Amino acid sequence: MNSKIKERLPSLTKADQTVSEPASSAAAADLLDAKIIIGGSRVAETAFTETLLQVSGFSRLTTASHGDQVLQLLREGIYNDVCDVDLLIVDDDLPGFDPVATRLMMDQFDEWRLIPIIRLCKESQWDHAQVLTDLGHGVTSMLYHPLTAESLPPAIMTALAVKRERDVSFHKQRDLEDELANLKVMEARLQFSVSHDDLTGLANRRRLEQALDLSLSQVRNFMSTSALFYIDLDSFKVLNDAEGHEAGDTLLIQVANTLRRYFRVNDTLVRIGSDEFAVLVDNTDETSINKQAQGLKDLFDGYSFEHHGHHYHLSASIGIKQIKPDEVTTVGEILSHANQACFTAKKRGRNRLHFYNPDDREMHTLRHSVEWAPRIRAALRDGSFMLEFQPIYALDSGEVNHYECLIRMRGEAGVLYHPKEFIPVAEAMGLIHQIDFWVVDRAFDLLRGMPEDISFAINLSVNVFLDENLYQLVAEKLKQTAIDPSRVVFEITETSAISNYEKTKRMVVNLRALGCRFALDDFGAGFNSYSYLKHFPVDILKIDGGFITDLDNDPVDQLLVKSMIDIAHSLGKKTVAEFVERQSTLDLLRSYGVDFVQGYLVGKPQPNIAIKSRPAN
Numbered sequence: 001m002n003s004k005i006k007e008r009l010p011s012l013t014k015a016d017q018t019v020s021e022p023a024s025s026a027a028a029a030d031l032l033d034a035k036i037i038i039g040g041s042r043v044a045e046t047a048f049t050e051t052l053l054q055v056s057g058f059s060r061l062t063t064a065s066h067g068d069q070v071l072q073l074l075r076e077g078i079y080n081d082v083c084d085v086d087l088l089i090v091d092d093d094l095p096g097f098d099p100v101a102t103r104l105m106m107d108q109f110d111e112w113r114l115i116p117i118i119r120l121c122k123e124s125q126w127d128h129a130q131v132l133t134d135l136g137h138g139v140t141s142m143l144y145h146p147l148t149a150e151s152l153p154p155a156i157m158t159a160l161a162v163k164r165e166r167d168v169s170f171h172k173q174r175d176l177e178d179e180l181a182n183l184k185v186m187e188a189r190l191q192f193s194v195s196h197d198d199l200t201g202l203a204n205r206r207r208l209e210q211a212l213d214l215s216l217s218q219v220r221n222f223m224s225t226s227a228l229f230y231i232d233l234d235s236f237k238v239l240n241d242a243e244g245h246e247a248g249d250t251l252l253i254q255v256a257n258t259l260r261r262y263f264r265v266n267d268t269l270v271r272i273g274s275d276e277f278a279v280l281v282d283n284t285d286e287t288s289i290n291k292q293a294q295g296l297k298d299l300f301d302g303y304s305f306e307h308h309g310h311h312y313h314l315s316a317s318i319g320i321k322q323i324k325p326d327e328v329t330t331v332g333e334i335l336s337h338a339n340q341a342c343f344t345a346k347k348r349g350r351n352r353l354h355f356y357n358p359d360d361r362e363m364h365t366l367r368h369s370v371e372w373a374p375r376i377r378a379a380l381r382d383g384s385f386m387l388e389f390q391p392i393y394a395l396d397s398g399e400v401n402h403y404e405c406l407i408r409m410r411g412e413a414g415v416l417y418h419p420k421e422f423i424p425v426a427e428a429m430g431l432i433h434q435i436d437f438w439v440v441d442r443a444f445d446l447l448r449g450m451p452e453d454i455s456f457a458i459n460l461s462v463n464v465f466l467d468e469n470l471y472q473l474v475a476e477k478l479k480q481t482a483i484d485p486s487r488v489v490f491e492i493t494e495t496s497a498i499s500n501y502e503k504t505k506r507m508v509v510n511l512r513a514l515g516c517r518f519a520l521d522d523f524g525a526g527f528n529s530y531s532y533l534k535h536f537p538v539d540i541l542k543i544d545g546g547f548i549t550d551l552d553n554d555p556v557d558q559l560l561v562k563s564m565i566d567i568a569h570s571l572g573k574k575t576v577a578e579f580v581e582r583q584s585t586l587d588l589l590r591s592y593g594v595d596f597v598q599g600y601l602v603g604k605p606q607p608n609i610a611i612k613s614r615p616a617n
Contacts, residue, residue, distance in 0.1 A: 485515030
């Protein structure tokens, strides 16, 4: 150490050092580890200040003899947007350094804003006004030569402590700002997700309802016209099942982008369901709607999609609902009407347009299904189904010992519903299997209490023959009731038999192996009747009633019916003629050699069985 500097340093005893030494703690150690830049032009003064700080425990000290060096050290101290310099101690005669200008410059950067400056002044330069100016411009404190161990270290520790507090406060504020920014981003994302579809980025149903509400107001108040296009991709499920959901999602995104390019920016594009889209177009007219609808159909006609080398050609069914000022409607009705129009387009063959029309027969069918579905479920639950029995007359014995079981449904106030009113709905709604199983269960239970020469013909839907539970039910009921299985004749229509030929044939073979018999109903209605008759394992042919109703007057029907009977007999099968209502028809059929007749001449369906009844002569 320079001897002159040593002379200027006061004598510090061990006790003095103990008293002046900060408390031994992590905080004190942190302050002593601060990085300090000492700037001054006089080497002796700078060295004295550096030595004084070293004796006080500061170790990370750097000196500079010019203002440019101070700025360079500040720049070099920046790493990852943080400056490791904690304090500037600058002599007032440091060349190239203006404390006020430097402070203003440092305040422009987050890395330097919190670094304190201690200005070292000559004792003879005390100027109260200057002090206030300097402190007002960010100079933390001012010290005067000569420096002493009693004044400098405490001032520096205080400045560093204040700096640490500012650092903590600054970081907390920045963390809060970051958190607030993240919250705003999350809020924006949440707001977007509330009104948009995650996959395609299009608006969702909620946003569409809001847009429709506004559109209705515009239509009513400004007498404008709007249109809602409802788009349902045809055969999307085929692609989704064949290629997986990833391919399906890719297609939906592609379709969404196609719609973005086709429609205007201010039109409301919506993904309303899995493979359903909607577009609301405001301020349009009927001519534009028709043109836009046809263009939209052409856009999707033969729409091509490629995935992993596989090419798919898709189309779309499009329903259009015009929103006019003279129509009293609601948002819900507009959506419903557009959906109904799309449903009608799909029902009429797909890949087509359809404008909503309240008289569409498809909608009447749909409404009928909606009304009947809960009634069918209630009937299954409450036991409101019943069987009626229509006699089948055997010409050789002149007796009736065979009855066809016909299902009925009891409604309110004793109303009796026939199958044509609820069976199509049950098939569409997936309830037909439950009805089929009820019929089988009920018919077996009733047959157990009948004379042993009575047989039942039981009508079943086509799909139930694809259900393995049918075989289990029949086998269980035969075991439970102990009836002769030949007394049970299951009827299946020709069209049903050939719709899924192999599986239906397998079930028929299995049930016949139990001893049950089969009748092929509506025989002759199909073009391949004789082809399937050769291979399909049935015991009885029921000639379609369309050939019987005018048999007396139609020579063609006479030839066809006679040939059906002859071929059936040659194959060892019995024949039944349905819809026999006149004695003359019965006489003709008898001459052709038919085995059984059924119709109003023999008897109408009744809830009770009249044993061994005969037709009128």
